[in-house]
Amino acid sequence: MIQGFLQIAIFCALIVAVVPLLGGHMARVFRGERTFIDPVAAPMERFTYRLLRIDPERGQDWKVYARSVIGFSLAGWLVLFLILRTQTLHPFNPQNFHSGTWDLSFNTASSFVTNTNWQFYGGETTLSYFSQMAGLTVQNFVSAATGVAVAIALIRGIMARRSATPTLGNFWQDLVRATFYVLLPISIIGAVLLVSQGVLQTLGGTVAGLARGPVASQEAIKELGTNGGGFFNVNSAYPFENPTGLSNLIELFLILCIPASLTYTYGRMVGSRRQGWALFSAMSALFIASVVVVYIAEIHGTPAQHAAGVHTGIIDGSTGGNLEGKDQRFGIANSALWTAVTTVTSCGAVNAAFESLTGIGGLVPMVDLGYGESVFGGVGTGLYTMLLYVLLAVFIGGLMVGRTPEFLGKKVEAREIKLVSLGVLVTPLAVLLSTGVAMATKYGKPSIFASGPQGFSESLYAYMSQANNNGSAFAGYTGYYQPNPGNIGAHGITFADLLGGVTMLGARFAPILLVLAVAGTLAGKRVAPQGAGTLRTDTPTFVALLGGTVVLIGALTFFPALLLGPVVQGMTDRLF
Amino acid sequence: MKLGKELLTAAIAILVFTVVLGVAYPLVMTGISQVAFPTKADGSQVKVDGKVVGSRLIGKAFVLDTGKKDSDGNPITRPDPRYFQPRPSQTDYSATGTFFSNRGPNSAVGRFFFRDQLAGYMALEGRYDPGLTKAKVPVDAVTTSGSGVDPHISRANAGIQAHRIAAVRHLPLDRVDKLIADNTDGRFLGVIGEPGVNVLELNLALDKEAPAR
Numbered sequence: 173m174i175q176g177f178l179q180i181a182i183f184c185a186l187i188v189a190v191v192p193l194l195g196g197h198m199a200r201v202f203r204g205e206r207t208f209i210d211p212v213a214a215p216m217e218r219f220t221y222r223l224l225r226i227d228p229e230r231g232q233d234w235k236v237y238a239r240s241v242i243g244f245s246l247a248g249w250l251v252l253f254l255i256l257r258t259q260t261l262h263p264f265n266p267q268n269f270h271s272g273t274w275d276l277s278f279n280t281a282s283s284f285v286t287n288t289n290w291q292f293y294g295g296e297t298t299l300s301y302f303s304q305m306a307g308l309t310v311q312n313f314v315s316a317a318t319g320v321a322v323a324i325a326l327i328r329g330i331m332a333r334r335s336a337t338p339t340l341g342n343f344w345q346d347l348v349r350a351t352f353y354v355l356l357p358i359s360i361i362g363a364v365l366l367v368s369q370g371v372l373q374t375l376g377g378t379v380a381g382l383a384r385g386p387v388a389s390q391e392a393i394k395e396l397g398t399n400g401g402g403f404f405n406v407n408s409a410y411p412f413e414n415p416t417g418l419s420n421l422i423e424l425f426l427i428l429c430i431p432a433s434l435t436y437t438y439g440r441m442v443g444s445r446r447q448g449w450a451l452f453s454a455m456s457a458l459f460i461a462s463v464v465v466v467y468i469a470e471i472h473g474t475p476a477q478h479a480a481g482v483h484t485g486i487i488d489g490s491t492g493g494n495l496e497g498k499d500q501r502f503g504i505a506n507s508a509l510w511t512a513v514t515t516v517t518s519c520g521a522v523n524a525a526f527e528s529l530t531g532i533g534g535l536v537p538m539v540d541l542g543y544g545e546s547v548f549g550g551v552g553t554g555l556y557t558m559l560l561y562v563l564l565a566v567f568i569g570g571l572m573v574g575r576t577p578e579f580l581g582k583k584v585e586a587r588e589i590k591l592v593s594l595g596v597l598v599t600p601l602a603v604l605l606s607t608g609v610a611m612a613t614k615y616g617k618p619s620i621f622a623s624g625p626q627g628f629s630e631s632l633y634a635y636m637s638q639a640n641n642n643g644s645a646f647a648g649y650t651g652y653y654q655p656n657p658g659n660i661g662a663h664g665i666t667f668a669d670l671l672g673g674v675t676m677l678g679a680r681f682a683p684i685l686l687v688l689a690v691a692g693t694l695a696g697k698r699v700a701p702q703g704a705g706t707l708r709t710d711t712p713t714f715v716a717l718l719g720g721t722v723v724l725i726g727a728l729t730f731f732p733a734l735l736l737g738p739v740v741q742g743m744t745d746r747l748f
Numbered sequence: 749m750k751l752g753k754e755l756l757t758a759a760i761a762i763l764v765f766t767v768v769l770g771v772a773y774p775l776v777m778t779g780i781s782q783v784a785f786p787t788k789a790d791g792s793q794v795k796v797d798g799k800v801v802g803s804r805l806i807g808k809a810f811v812l813d814t815g816k817k818d819s820d821g822n823p824i825t826r827p828d829p830r831y832f833q834p835r836p837s838q839t840d841y842s843a844t845g846t847f848f849s850n851r852g853p854n855s856a857v858g859r860f861f862f863r864d865q866l867a868g869y870m871a872l873e874g875r876y877d878p879g880l881t882k883a884k885v886p887v888d889a890v891t892t893s894g895s896g897v898d899p900h901i902s903r904a905n906a907g908i909q910a911h912r913i914a915a916v917r918h919l920p921l922d923r924v925d926k927l928i929a930d931n932t933d934g935r936f937l938g939v940i941g942e943p944g945v946n947v948l949e950l951n952l953a954l955d956k957e958a959p960a961r
Contacts, residue, residue: 179940216768223764224757239754247758251766297845306770313769314762344757351765356773363777364784370805373781373789380800383844384791389777406846409894411805412791416933417941473887474853480862482890483883489904490886491942496851496858499893500835500900501933503942507894524894525848534853626852648850657845747856 176505186425187432194429195436201353202324213352220348231339234692237325238685240343245285253281255307265300266377270659272298275669276652282673284311286680287550289401289520289643292651296383296404309390313355316397319552321346322684326556327441329691338695362392362426370415395426398550400520400643408523409499420506427519431548434555446710451558454718458547459516462536467508469533470494475745497525515540518550520643527646531742541636543726544599556687563592565721569707581699588693595686599639600729602679606635606671615667621648624748629737638672639679807834807899808948809841830916830960832909834947835888836865839896849892865890877911900944917958927953
C-alpha cells in the first residue's frame with residue numbers, strides 16, 4: 173500500500189512540475205508571443221491560413237466565434253460519418269472490413285466530434301486502419317483543439333478591457349495554434365516514447381493471430397486530447413496499447429498534463445498566477461480524494477469473490493485486492509490511479525474494467541463524472557467548466573457577504589448568472605433525462621448486460637459518461653452486436669446509439685454556446701478597481717468555497733441516482 | 749463573414765487537418781518507429797525455430813485438447829500440466845477480438861465462476877504442493893484480467909506452480925525458481941508498475957532447459 177501511494181505521489185509530482193512549463197508555453201502560444209517551436213510550427217500555421225483564406229488577426233465577437241465552432245464541428249461530423257460508412261472503399265484496410273451500421277456510425281461520429289470517444293464499436297474488429305487514422309485520429313486532435321479554443325475565448329472575455337468592439341479572438345487561429353504548437357508536437361514525442369515501450373506502430377495486418385495496426389500515433393493523442401477511444405476494444409488495458417508500468421505512467425501524464433497546465437495558462441493570461449494556482453488547488457483536492465477512495469476500495473475484494481472463498485488479502489509475491497478486470501503489470505494502485513485520472517478529466521480511456529470495480533470503487537468514477545468535467549476536465553472543457561463554477565461561487569460568496577459580486581474587476585450580474593446556471597445544469601439534465609428514458613421504457617433494456625443494481629449502474633454510467641463527453645463505460649452496456657470481425661451480420665441497437673449520440677452532441681455544444689455567450693457579455697463590461705469589499709478569488713477560503721460549490725451542485729445532483737446503483741452494492745454482501 | 753463562406757472555410761479546414769493529422773502524422777510516425785524500434789513497432793514477436801509463436805506482450809493459453817466439445821461445438825480444453833498457466837481469460841486469450849468480462853462486484857454468476865477457478869487451481873496444483881490451501885491462492889490466479897491477454901502472473905502464483913513444473917519436468921525446484929526470477933519483469937526504476945512473471949517467455953525458457961515430453 174505504501175508502494176502504491178508512492179507511485180501515486182510520483183505521478184502527482186510530475187504533474188505539478190509540468191504545469192508552469194506547459195501552462196506558460198500555452199499562454200505564450202495564445203498571446204501570439206514567440207515560442208521555441210516557432211521555426212517548425214509557424215510555417216505550417218501560415219500555410220494553413222493561406223489554404224483557409226482567412227485573416228487570423230481579425231477578431232470575432234462571441235456569435236461569430238460560436239458560428240465558426242459549430243460550422244467546423246458540423247463539417248468534421250459529416251466527413252467522419254462519411255469515412256465510417258465507406259470502409260469497403262478504403263486504402264489501409266488489410267482485413268477488408270465492411271462498414272458498421274448507420275446507427276453505430278451516427279453514435280461514433282457524434283462521439284469523436286464531441287471529444288467523448290464512447291465505444292459501442294470494437295476498435296480492432298470494426299474499423300479499418302484508414303478509419304482509425306483519417307477519421308478518429310483527426311477528430312482526436314481537432315475536438316481537443318476546439319475545447320482549448322473555447323476556453324481561451326472565455327479567458328479573453330474575462331480579461332477584455334472595455335472597447336467599442338470587444339472580441340474573443342479568432343477561432344481559426346486558436347484552433348490551428350492549439351493543434352500545431354501544443355497537441356501535435358507532444359503527440360509526436362509521446363508516440364515515439366510509447367513505441368519504445370512496445371506499443372504497435374505498423375500498417376501490416378494480423379500476424380500469427382495478433383491483430384495489429386498504427387496504434388502509437390493514435391494512442392498518444394487519444395490520451396493527450398483526453399479523447400479515450402481505444403484502437404483495441406479493451407482500450408489501454410491491452411498490452412499493445414499499454415505494455416509496461418512506464419508506458420502506463422507516460423499515458424497518465426499525457427491525459428492530465430494539458431487540463432492541469434491550462435489553469436496556469438489562465439493565471440498568466442489574466443495577469444495573476446495565483447488565480448491559476450487557486451483553480452489548480454481546488455481541482456487537485458477533489459482529484460486526490462477520488463484517487464484515495466478508489467485505491468482503498470480496490471485493495472479489498474468483492475462480495476462475489478469472498479462468497480467463492482477467494483482470499484483477497486496481501487500475500488508474499490501478490491498485492492491481493494480486486495484484480496478482476498485488472499492486469500498484473502498495473503496492479504491495484506495504477507489501475508485505481510488511472511480510474512480517477514480518466515474520469516475527472518474527460519478522457520475515458522481505461523486500463524482496467526470499470527464494471528468489475530468494487531461498489532465503492534465504481535462510485536468514484538461516477539462522482540467524478542458528476543463533477544461535470546470541472547475537476548481538470550477535458551482539454552479546454554475542464555477550464556471553461558471550472559470558470560463557470562468560479563462565477564457561480566463568486567455569486568454565492570457575494571450574496572453571503574452582502575455585496576455586488578464581482579470577478580476580476582467585472583460585475584457579475586443577472587444575465588451572466590442565468591447563462592452560468594444553464595451552463596452548469598444542462599449536462600446533469602441531459603444525464604438524468606437520458607437515463608430516465610432508457611430505464612422507464614422498454615427500449616433501454618436490450619443494452620443492459622448485468623442484473624440487479626449493476627444493470628442500473630450500467631445505464632446511468634452510460635449516459636453520465638456520454639453527456640460529460642468522457643467515454644469510459646461500465647462496458648456491459650451494449651449498442652452494437654457483432655458476431656464476427658468486419659461488421660458482416662452485425663446490427664446496432666438503434667435506441668441506445670441514437671440517444672447516446674444526441675446526448676453527446678447536446679451536452680457538448682449547448683455548454684459551449686453558453687460559455688461563449690458568457691464570454692461575450694463579460695467582454696463588454698467595464699473594469700472597476702479592486703476595493704475593500706471585493707471577494708478575492710485567489711485565497712484558500714475561495715478555493716474551499718469553489719470546491720464546495722462543485723461538490724454541492726455537481727455530485728449531489730446525482731446522489732439519489734447513485735444510491736440506487738453503486739452505493740447499494742458498496743453497502744451489501746448480497747449477490748444479484 | 750457569410751454563412752456560406754464560413755462552411756467553406758470549415759470544409760477546407762477539415763480536409764487540411766485530415767491530410768496533416770490523419771495521413772501524414774500516422775505515416776511519418778510509422779516510418780520513424782519502423783526505423784528506431786522495428787521489433788517493438790511490429791509487436792515484439794517471439795519466434796521459435798524461425799516461426800512466430802506469439803508476442804512477448806500478449807499472453808497465450810497453454811492447454812491440451814480433451815477431444816470433447818461443449819454445447820456450442822467449441823473444443824473443451826484443459827490446462828497443460830507441463831507448462832506454467834496464465835491467468836483465466838474471458839476471451840480464451842484471443843488477440844483479434846477483445847472484450848471485458850464485465851463481471852460485477854455483486855454478481856451471483858461471478859461467485860460460481862470464482863469458485864470454479866479456485867477449485868480448478870487447487871486440483872491442478874494441490875497434488876504437487878501439499879501445503880497449498882485456498883487462503884494461499886493469489887487472487888490473480890482466479891480472476892480474469894482487463895485485457896484478456898495478461899502476459900503476466902504474480903510471483904506468488906508462479907511460485908506455487910513451480911512445484912508442479914519441477915515434478916513434471918524432473919527439475920530441481922530451485923532451478924525452476926531461478927527461471928521464474930529470470931523471466932520476471934520488475935518495476936520501472938524499481939518503483940513504477942507491479943512486478944509480474946512473463947508466462948510465455950518463462951515457458952519457452954523452460955522448454956529450452958528441459959524439453960517437454
